[in-house]
């Protein structure tokens with residue numbers, strides 16, 4: 001369906017209840033996005049629809065608004081309360097996020113529309129059963145969780161009254177190993193129901209899923225680029241070798257050349273911690289997000305970031321990196337991999353990090369799809385954003401592949417720009433993968449691109465979609481010594497110890513282990529008095545940028561760089577040691593033992609209990 005053929009309807013023209021319109025107004029949404037104005041009328045008509053639209057285009061509300069409207073309509077004649085809609089998502093974070101959006105949009109409906117998220121909010125089966133016993137109108141879950149309850153019997157959850165099935169991020173459901181669960185689950189649904197598949201891409205998995213549960217479906221494939229316009233989202237690159245990256249990053253942050261909320265993407269979990277330890281030495285407060293963190297901590301971290309407790313998050317999207325696009329082997333092994341990392345999590349897919357101004361690719365993503373997903377974390381809704389990528393010479397072919405993709409997206413010339421440019425710029429094997437040796441052809445390609453990008457940067461830039469970030473490497477020379485020392489200090493041992501410390505904190509805070517420790521006090525003591533972990537010593541002088549290392553050009557603008565991160569210690573009113581400790585603890589993502597957004601734990605109470 002062409003977007004040009006479609007008249008863009010306004011919210012009040014979509015036949016939505018006044019209560020829903022009130023909630024939309026409270027969110028400050030002035031008009032529906034293209035996918036919303038296109039999908040909502042079809043879904044209200046009861047059609048089965050595959051909703052495909054680019055990341056950040058408002059797909060959640062596109063299915064949530066008609067869902068709420070349908071429930072309000074059916075409540076007019078309903079004789080008994082039952083579960084009438086099932087929303088499936090591949091991860092706990094996404095389940096929780098969907099619940100939040102649905103609850104926000106149903107805010108003005110009072111208690112008429114009841115929602116239960118049984119995957120994102122708790123791991124406790126009894127609590128999940130309790131939530132299901134209330135027969136909420138909408139149940140949100142991963143396929144495995146709801147299947148387990150459905151198979152436990154109709155007295156736990158009865159899915160025979162389902163009128164709508166929504167599968168969010170449908171392309172990931174099978175890739176995350178839920179194919180069998182999904183097939184078994186749909187057997188518990190009635191013969192007739194409306195089904196909606198929502199995805200940023202239409203993969204083979206989505207097509208197969210469509211065959212399993214949709215009838216006479218309409219596939220909405222809006223003619224819009226995969227990314228928002230270049231006016232809304234700018235793409236920039238800095239040529240930086242591995243040795244240069246730390247100094248450049250710290251200079252950009254300390255000199256406030258990067259402002260606002262940022263997500264720094266790296267390519268694996270250990271690197272998340274390395275970059276964190278590195279930045280913390282400069283007094284830059286950051287938090288990390290990766291699939292090896294327990295779900296409640298991940299969720300809490302996202303919510304802390306969204307609330308503004310942190311300005312910078314360091315995330316790894318290693319699932320995407322293992323096998324972009326997925327493979328059968330990966331699918332078959334998906335669940336068994338959960339030991340290494342929680343398969344129900346991936347940092348760059350679908351998570352609505354709010355108000356992100358910058359995405360920084362400290363490590364260049366391993367393929368174009370991954371770049372697009374990372375970029376989709378900023379410039380969401382109507383906001384503006386920027387993507388800044390550090391590109392090493394080895395990563396130039398990947399940068400070139402993204403460049404070509406952007407050209408195709410925005411209908412510009414896709415042919416090589418230089419006489420000696422490679423005839424075909426297909427991405428090479430991920431140069432960041434361990435033990436990758438480039439083939440002869442790839443080496444030649446890298447060399448050609450190096451000539452174009454490094455030796456003739458101005459010529460390259462005039463035509464590029466990914467603009468050269470105007471930044472002279474010499475200007476950060478003064479940062480280099482400090483940066484190199486601090487980067488070296490973040491050793492593998494330090495990373496290991498930091499992760500160990502996190503695990504210990506997690507164990508000590510675990511509600512589930514409380515009973516165990518009460519009976520096994522010696523274990524608790526042993527854990528508490530285990531050899532102290534070697535953390536990197538903070539050097540307060542590094543937080544301050546002395547005048548002599550400021551680049552000349554920036555002296556006037558960056559005399560007093562603003563402290564980075566909400567928790568920066570620079571010039572803040574003095575507070576008592578107790579209060580400071582409380583604030584530190586309550587802002588620490590590891591200090592959660594259950595998902596209790598906004599509910600701060602009472603630090604003193606907790607201290608007393610564990611004594």
Ligand SMILES: Nc1ncnc2c1ncn2[C@@H]1O[C@H](COP(=O)(O)OP(=O)(O)OP(=O)(O)O)[C@@H](O)[C@H]1O
Pocket residue numbers: 028029030031032033036053054055056057058059060061200349350351352354376380381382
């Ligand atoms: N009509 C609208 N006007 C303004 N902002 C909107 C509108 N609809 C949604 N948004 C905002 O846009 C952001 C992205 O929405 P959403 O998470 O639903 O996108 P998505 O298409 O599902 O993205 P992804 O594929 O990454 O999951 C959210 O912060 C949401 O609040």
